Amino acid sequence: MKKEKEFQDKTALITGAGSGIGRETALEFSGLGTNVVVSDIDETAGKETVKMLTKAGGDALFVKADVTRSEEVKKMVGESVEKFGGLDFAVNNAGVLSAEARTGDYPEEDWRRLIDINLTGVFLCMKYELQQMAKQSSGVIINTASIAGIAGFPKNSAYAASKHGVVGLTKSAAIEYAQRNSHQRCLPGIHLDANGRNSDETSTGTGGGA
Ligand SMILES: NC(=O)c1ccc[n+]([C@@H]2O[C@H](COP(=O)([O-])OP(=O)(O)OC[C@H]3O[C@@H](n4cnc5c(N)ncnc54)[C@H](O)[C@@H]3O)[C@@H](O)[C@H]2O)c1
Numbered sequence: 001m002k003k004e005k006e007f008q009d010k011t012a013l014i015t016g017a018g019s020g021i022g023r024e025t026a027l028e029f030s031g032l033g034t035n036v037v038v039s040d041i042d043e044t045a046g047k048e049t050v051k052m053l054t055k056a057g058g059d060a061l062f063v064k065a066d067v068t069r070s071e072e073v074k075k076m077v078g079e080s081v082e083k084f085g086g087l088d089f090a091v092n093n094a095g096v097l098s099a100e101a102r103t104g105d106y107p108e109e110d111w112r113r114l115i116d117i118n119l120t121g122v123f124l125c126m127k128y129e130l131q132q133m134a135k136q137s138s139g140v141i142i143n144t145a146s147i148a149g150i151a152g153f154p155k156n157s158a159y160a161a162s163k164h165g166v167v168g169l170t171k172s173a174a175i176e177y178a179q180r181n182s183h184q185r186c187l188p189g190i191h192l193d194a195n196g197r198n199s200d201e202t203s204t205g206t207g208g209g210a
Contacts, residue, residue, distance in 0.1 A: 007032035011084040013077070014038060015067055015125060016094030018045025021144060023052075025091055030058035037080040040094070041066045059084075067094045067121030077128040086136055090129040092122045093144040095162075100155045111158045118162035119169070126173060134177075143170050 012029040016022040018040030026036045030053045038053070038060055040046035046062045053060040061083050065076040080087055095118045099110040122143050133139030148156065149163035 004032055007034045009033060009035070010088035011035045011037065011080060011086055012089035012091065013080045013087060013129070014091040014093060015065070015076075015121075016040055016144075017049050017091075018042045019049075022091070022093040023049045025093065026053060026060070027056075029089070030056065030060065034058075034089070035084045036060045037063055037076075037083070039063045039065045039076050067092075067125060068116045070124050070127075073121075073124045074128050077125075077132055081132055087129060087132045087139060089140050089142070090125065090133075091142045091144070092125040092129075093142075094121055095144060097156065097159055099158075102155055103157045106158060114158040115162050115165075118159070119165040122166050123169060126169070130173065130177065141170075141173070145170070 007029065012026075012034045014022050014026050014029070014036065017026045017036075017038040019042075022040070026038055026049055030036050036053055036058060038046050038049045039062070040049075041064065043062070043064050046064065050060045050062045061079070063076045063079050065072040067073060077087065096114060098114040099107055101107070126141060126143070129139070129141055133141070143166050145166045146159070146163040148160040149167040151160075153160040
């Protein structure tokens with residue numbers, strides 16, 4: 001009951017919510033009574049998630065956004081606040097895998113694209129979400145990292161580098177905003193304390209897979 005109260009009538013923005021972990025996260029939030037902003041680069045998939053949420057009685061909005069494009073990310077946060085009046089939770093989840101090759105053979109174009117989506121995309125989302133959360137003096141940000149954010153991932157060095165980057169980005173912002181009632185988390189298995197210290201570095205917690 002207490003748990004539900006924390007989520008009821010709040011607003012969660014989830015990127016990459018058109019499928020997989022993002023869609024499941026959207027369903028979980030919605031089931032707790034949270035308004036959900038479903039964002040994805042794939043309009044058909046994102047609208048399908050919204051349909052699933054509204055069919056189950058939830059309130060949801062689709063906003064198409066490519067997380068690599070600053071102006072689209074800014075608009076995504078703006079539309080979320082306009083529709084639901086604030087931003088309580090943000091799950092920066094959009095991410096991709098790319099070419100499988102040893103680092104010496106890794107295609108530069110794939111490297112740049114992956115870092116752009118998985119790392120710069122999370123930075124851009126945090127930038128605008130934190131601006132809004134600072135205005136509210138509240139908010140929680142969850143960035144989807146990976147076990148590859150704390151361990152090597154052979155033939156996927158770009159992915160591992162991007163996810164290690166997400167962990168560092170999350171830790172840094174957690175320290176910056178620790179006094180402002182705003183919290184950042186990395187998934188899976190990385191829990192930051194109020195000073196941005198990793199309180200459970202070795203745990204794979206909820207983690208597994210890439
Ligand atoms: N599936 C796993 O085992 C696993 C394990 C650890 C971490 N992760 C991470 O979890 C996250 C989600 O993974 P998933 O398995 O659900 O993947 P998925 O492919 O099912 O979903 C990713 C979503 O991101 C969207 N997307 C891709 N590029 C985008 C962009 N530029 N802008 C906005 N949206 C974009 C896709 O359209 C898709 O709907 C990723 O960050 C991934 O790295 C996944």
